[in-house]
Amino acid sequence: MRPNKRDELVRNALQVFYRDGFHATGMDKLVAETGVSKTSMYKHFRTKEELIVAALRLRDENFRNWFYGRIDALAETPAQKLLASFDALGEWFEEDGYRGCMFIKAGAEYQDKDHPIHLEAAEHKRLLLEYFTDLARDAGAREPEKLGCQILLLKEGAIVTAVLLKSCDPARDAKEAARVLLANALPV
Amino acid sequence: MRPNKRDELVRNALQVFYRDGFHATGMDKLVAETGVSKTSMYKHFRTKEELIVAALRLRDENFRNWFYGRIDALAETPAQKLLASFDALGEWFEEDGYRGCMFIKAGAEYQDKDHPIHLEAAEHKRLLLEYFTDLARDAGAREPEKLGCQILLLKEGAIVTAVLLKSCDPARDAKEAARVLLANALPV
DNA sequence: GCAAAAGTTTACCGATCAGTACACATTGAC
DNA sequence: GTCAATGTGTACTGATCGGTAAACTTTTGC
Numbered sequence: 285m286r287p288n289k290r291d292e293l294v295r296n297a298l299q300v301f302y303r304d305g306f307h308a309t310g311m312d313k314l315v316a317e318t319g320v321s322k323t324s325m326y327k328h329f330r331t332k333e334e335l336i337v338a339a340l341r342l343r344d345e346n347f348r349n350w351f352y353g354r355i356d357a358l359a360e361t362p363a364q365k366l367l368a369s370f371d372a373l374g375e376w377f378e379e380d381g382y383r384g385c386m387f388i389k390a391g392a393e394y395q396d397k398d399h400p401i402h403l404e405a406a407e408h409k410r411l412l413l414e415y416f417t418d419l420a421r422d423a424g425a426r427e428p429e430k431l432g433c434q435i436l437l438l439k440e441g442a443i444v445t446a447v448l449l450k451s452c453d454p455a456r457d458a459k460e461a462a463r464v465l466l467a468n469a470l471p472v
Numbered sequence: 473m474r475p476n477k478r479d480e481l482v483r484n485a486l487q488v489f490y491r492d493g494f495h496a497t498g499m500d501k502l503v504a505e506t507g508v509s510k511t512s513m514y515k516h517f518r519t520k521e522e523l524i525v526a527a528l529r530l531r532d533e534n535f536r537n538w539f540y541g542r543i544d545a546l547a548e549t550p551a552q553k554l555l556a557s558f559d560a561l562g563e564w565f566e567e568d569g570y571r572g573c574m575f576i577k578a579g580a581e582y583q584d585k586d587h588p589i590h591l592e593a594a595e596h597k598r599l600l601l602e603y604f605t606d607l608a609r610d611a612g613a614r615e616p617e618k619l620g621c622q623i624l625l626l627k628e629g630a631i632v633t634a635v636l637l638k639s640c641d642p643a644r645d646a647k648e649a650a651r652v653l654l655a656n657a658l659p660v
Numbered sequence: 661g662c663a664a665a666a667g668t669t670t671a672c673c674g675a676t677c678a679g680t681a682c683a684c685a686t687t688g689a690c
Numbered sequence: 691g692t693c694a695a696t697g698t699g700t701a702c703t704g705a706t707c708g709g710t711a712a713a714c715t716t717t718t719g720c
Contacts, residue, residue, distance in 0.1 A: 289697070305581055307495035311678060321698050322679085332678065383583050391636050392577040393493055402636075409636045433633075433640040434626075434649045441629030445621075448579050448597045452621040461622045461653055468652045477667070499708060509668050510709085520708065661720100668715065676707060686697065 290328045293320045298339040302386050306336055306393045306401075333400065336390070340404040343386050348411065362422035363470075366435055367462055369416075373439060374455030377446040384447040388440070412436060425469040434465050478516045481508045486527040490574050494524055494581045494589075521588060524578070528592040531574050536599065550610035551658075554623055555650055557604075561627060562643030565634040572635040576628070600624060613657040622653050 296318035300309050311332060315322050329335040351372055359368035376382060383389075387405035394401040416439075417432030425431040438461055442454035484506035488497050499520060503510050517523040539560055547556035564570060575593035582589040604627075605620030613619040626649055630642035 303583075305495070305583065307493070308581070310676070312676075323681090323699085324697060326679065327696080330679095384580065387636070388576070388632055389580040391632075392572065392580045393496070395491075395493065395571050395635075406636045406638075409633065410639065413637065413640065429640070430645055430648065433642070433645045436640075437626055437629030437633060437642060437646050437649065438622075439629065440632045441625030441627065444576055444579075444628045444632060445597065445625055447583075448575070448594045449601065450594075451598065452601065452617070452624075454621070454625060457618055457621045458625050460618070461625065461649070464656045465649055465652055468656075498706065500706075511669085511711090512667055514709065515666080518709095663720100664718085666715100666717070669713090671711085673710070674707100677705075678703100680703075681701085683700095684698075687695085689694095690692090 289320060289324060293318050293325060293328065294335070294338045294342050296320070297335055298342055301336065301339055302343070302383060303381070306390065337400050337404055340386065340390060340401065340408070344404075344408045344411070347386075347408075348415075352415070362419045363424075363466060366416070366419050366423060366466055367459055369435070369439065370442070370455050370459035370462060373442055373446075373458070377442075377455055382446070385440070385443045388444065409436070409440075412439070420466075420469070423466065424471065425466070426471055427469065431465060431469045435462055438462055477508055477512060481506050481513060481516065482523070482526045482530050484508070485523055486530055489524065489527055490531070490571060491569070494578065525588050525592055528574065528578060528589065528596070532592075532596045532599070535574075535596075536603075540603070550607045551612075551654060554604070554607050554611060554654055555647055557623070557627065558630070558643050558647035558650060561630055561634075561646070565630075565643055570634070573628070573631045576632065597624070597628075600627070608657070611654065612659065613654070614659055615657065619653060619657045623650055626650055 297314055300314060300317050304313075311322060311325065314320075314325065314335075325335065329338065351369070354372040354375070355365050355368050358371055359365040387408045390401050391405040394405075396402060397406075413432055413436050416435040417428050420431040420435065421428035438458040442458040445452065445454040485502055488502060488505050492501075499510060499513065502508075502513065502523075513523065517526065539557070542560040542563070543553050543556050546559055547553045575596045578589050579593040582593075584590060585594075601620060601624050604623040605616050608619040608623070609616035626646040630646040633640065633642040
């Protein structure tokens with residue numbers, strides 16, 4: 285198997301979808317921007333939808349690898365990691381090409397809850413919730429499911445707000461909120 | 473009064489855009505679903521973009537009127553109102569046609585920060601931030617800007633999570649988080 | 661009552677949409 | 691060297707995109 289061109293296609297398509305959106309990106313634009321012929325695209329993926337799902341799978345892998353890795357580099361204990369996740373987010377927000385969360389956008393453009401693209405977005409969020417809940421449990425929180433969900437709420441809120449508002453610093457305020465919630469969730 | 477077709481158009485178009493998305497909704501579909509002829513549409517709005525902006529303005533008015541009114545009906549003091557906002561959100565999440573925040577979706581489909589549609593979405597969030605910050609100040613918070621932003625983060629996070637995750641109760645967890653943050657923000 | 665404003669139907673424009681057909685080129689394994 | 695997989699370019703489909711033109715009908719203000 286030589287999946288060279290296929291991977292290259294998915295990698296480049298991911299960039300274009302993230303930058304321009306899903307409906308706003310036509311297959312002809314993908315031909316121009318990925319350097320892969322349309323014939324070849326449709327040999328690997330029967331529909332645009334399948335290509336989007338593949339791009340989202342790659343995005344999930346890339347993002348969580350980066351996120352978890354950055355957190356591990358910034359903190360040691362589970363409690364520290366919960367807070368460090370907002371430092372990682374803050375770095376992300378400052379990147380030039382920052383355009384929000386690809387899965388929120390995917391869920392927004394494909395709203396039908398049974399749609400494969402929507403399901404892919406939901407699975408990404410489920411994995412993040414699981415990650416935060418595990419950290420909360422390891423940190424010794426009384427109700428790890430609740431704290432994990434609250435950390436997730438702060439993260440999603442910060443991502444959205446970082447896109448739409450210039451007047452506040454979501455990563456910083458979210459981190460301080462997380463610190464308060466964490467302290468409150470630990471047994472006395 | 474005057475049975476203005478323009479208002480009827482904007483009202484119906486708003487429903488369709490919210491339900492199906494912006495790029496996914498063509499002008500021909502709007503003709504079919506609003507009962508307004510295409511000629512008449514283009515007499516009121518020169519472009520689809522202008523119609524979307526008008527729909528977003530109406531949505532902003534409708535949503536904030538409902539949101540503020542519901543909060544006023546549920547609570548009396550500023551501190552109570554900050555918490556009651558999550559009860560209002562919880563009611564919204566349970567509605568049949570709940571499809572997330574129209575402005576988050578608008579910002580996601582029109583990502584250019586100078587785009588009129590993106591600006592409209594940003595303005596909506598700015599008004600909500602102002603509202604929460606005012607409540608935080610009236611409640612006696614030490615740093616009302618910070619608490620206001622944190623409440624906003626919880627709200628946006630809850631809206632997004634309510635769309636993508638079935639396994640948790642964002643409105644409840646967000647409210648409990650807000651309670652902790654509020655208590656922590658009040659002077660001893 | 662009557663003219664203007666507002667709305668309608670129908671047909672059309674060029675561009676782009678997702679997706680296909682076909683002939684030809686490049687590559688790798690044996 | 692050859693076969694077959696994998697790639698390419700070009701041209702095409704029917705549908706839909708946002709937007710327009712022209713002729714006709716309804717509603718409204720005075």
